Amino acid sequence: MKRIEKQVARVRWRHRWQLALRRLLVFGGAGLLLFGILVLLVKARALPTDWTYIGGAVAAALAAVGAISGLVRRLDDVRLAAELDAVGGLHSRLGTALAFAREPNPTPMQLAAIDDALTVVDRAQPSAAAPWQWATFAIGGAVAAIAIAISVPSVFVLSFPVGRTAAIGVAPVGSAPAAFVRGKIGLDEAETEHLEVLEEAVEKHRAAAVDAEVKGFLDALDALVKALKEGEITADEAFAKLAALEKAQEAWSEQHAEDLEHVRQALKEAAEKRRRGHQEDAEALLEALRKQALEEAAKSVESAADKLERGEMSTRERQRLARDLQHLAKSLESDRQKREREARRDRDRLKKKQEREKDRFSKRDRDRLKKKERDLEQLRREQEQLSEARRQLERLQRDLDDAAAEMLKRMMENGEQMTAEQLRRAAEMLRRMQEQAQGRQQMRAASGRMGDLRELLRRAGQRKRGGQGKDGEGGQSAMERFYARAGGQKPGDNGGKDGQGQGEEGQGGQGKEGMMLGEGKGGQDKLTLVALGQGPGQGTPMPGRGGQQAGSPQEGEGVGEGHDSRLLGERTHMDVKTKDDFVAGQQGAGESASRVVYSAASRGFASAAYRDVHQDYSEVVEDDLDRQKIPPGQRTYVRRYFDLIRPR
């Protein structure tokens, strides 16, 4: 039997090796596929870099498992012998002999069959029973080699646009589609200049920053801009850092700046309400709050505290100040605080009653006391969920209220020290609110700068790719035209269909770009962009731009009909009739001003310093960009425009 078993063993190993090779290819292929997917995910920043090694290890392990499982695969000897029989024409002798040999009590006929098998065992052909399938393995090996040759180098070569993928997760709204960029960024002259402007703006914000977090954020942004300028980082890294900064900015905004505007408005309204009285002592504070100048308000509160501390305040003055602060505090009191105050008062009353009556305390009162406790707990939870700005407002209200109460209470006891301390705390709170407002403004400005930076990187990347694609080509030429126009030049080419080319000619206008700025009544320091148009010298606001010929200073009055195909969305159907209108600032009780400002390149009358005007307009535009849905690619034109006309 050993002779038969030996032949069968040879067939078995041939099968096992082939199976091992086949499984090596199949499992290895599956592992390679998995590895490829992981590499793609890593490149897309969906997974950390370590996963590349994990994927490689898993692929290798899979291949090894496949090969080993093939080598240790159990194969039925009788079946293998049957293969030998079939190939050698042995009439199932070997398989039958092996099967009969396993019988516990073989019959004489079975024994004879075993003997018969031994006479033909030399005719067995293991190589024919399990021939090597070289052709299959060669094809499989070639496919595997090609797959490895493609996938492994892709770990080092293939690079995804990091900014885009990261930004999808971080800032889904308004993020510009990033281009495929690799290696150091080559910036042209205009882009370098733009980057310098960005750097300057970021440095300015950084210098003005008070809040540590905002300062840290602006430091990081400044470092990024500097690194880009020096060419120290690749586009991938730049996009990754930009995405991280955007994420941090969003987190900060959510945490700190929410409801800030509401709080400032509440302060203003409270101050206005109190203004109806004629108290002189708190006038400075109220005026500052009305103007939403929190720093000034803080100073006035500190001044009152100093005066109180030095004992320079008469009893009458103190009374008036205390009443003013009390009223202000009452005006600032939020609904939640009111409810809390009432609930606390009821609870205290019920507790006193409980102490007083003890055994006679009714069940109804007990339930009411429990309810009040629950309400207070609920209100406390609500307070925890308030934004930082609202919490600060509540603290301010509390401090003012306490200070007023203390002042009224201590009048007899001459305890000015404590009251002054409370007033200083209120001033500190006002300062903090001011810092937060500043921080929010700086962060918002930084957000705009980051958008510019992203757009700059995208354009640089597109240019690096050879300016292929409609957007890249068109965007570049549009940018050049834009630079030329923003620089005060009249372009020889008005962009073909770009804009509205069929308007009527104007009536001999001077080609100046006019803007009208009105200020609200009552001394509001709020800028309102009334009209931003290009028209005749009188500053008549006209939407659109006329069909301008090369070198012609005249501009059309009518509305154009063309549509720039590069712009997103449907064309604007201006099928409404327009009429000229004049909007003037309304005269109110407070300070009011109206001014006409000509372009920076123009000489003429100006009622305000150009630097101030530029600052005002930039902020208004930045607000407007935030509010409106403007494609990121177009925002950069607006920002770039204001960069180019900045005061130098």
Added chain:
Amino acid sequence: MDVKERVAHFKRATDRLKNEVGKIIVGQHDIVDGVVTVLLAGGHALLEGVPGLGKTRLVRTLADALDLEFSRVQFTPDLMPSDITGTKVAIQNEAGHTVLDFQKGPIFANIILADEINRATPRTQSAMLEAMQERSVTVGRQTYELAHPFFVLATQNPLEMDGTYPLPEAQLDRFLFKLHVAYPSADELHTILDRTTAWEPPKIEQVMDQQGVMELRHLAMDVPVARHVQDYAVRIVMATHPESKSAPEVARRYIRIGASPRGAQAIIVASKVRAILEGRFAVSAQDVRTVARPALRHRIIRNFEGEAENVSTDSILDDILRVIKESG
């Protein structure tokens, strides 16, 4: 005598038998082998072929060489069951009384040639086939055992189907083999003419008697079958079932009803004889493959599509044997 000697004796005896038959029947080795296999396996054979191919001659020669009682029944539409089985007739016994005595019919023989069996009415066919299965005949209340060995060779003509009664599938199942008798080749035809047109036909010697046949039959049934070989037979039979997962496309498409377990039995029994006829001590997959076609071709019922497209059961079986591998 040990096993090997008995097997050798078996081979010698059957070779002598085949040689004797070969004196009359020229060529047709497959048919001769098939008939001998069926004889030693204890079954019955259905020979199908056009007239004049030597079917009847083959059976007669076999009977002559075996020293067995032979009878021939020519099936016609007016043949009655009692014409085959026998009937009771009124005779006077020695005492002068009239008694009913059973007169045995031609079925009481060792080798029966049922010539053109499809020409008899179903009633008569049924009586014949019942006797084949039960190996006994019941007349009135009396049951009569048939002789051993009892070997029926039925013939049918695939042409001239007018006025015939094709055997129902249930009765076809009683035949171990269905053998197709083919035309002889030109050389074989020359030899046939040389032998049969002389004054004296070749003389057939008796090489085996009834006892010898029964001994060989017992020995054949002792041949062992390994499990993997039996598994091969089972897989072939299962593949004839259109609902089976292992059935090839052609089987699923053209077969209505596949082979019954009796088909698997026929394969194994015939394979045993086949193995020992070749002097081997165990059944091989090749034996199974060889006997599968004659053992199964009449047990497979084609569906309408198969009949309409005239797909033969042999071609279906060829496909099945091509798909089902010996080594599994």
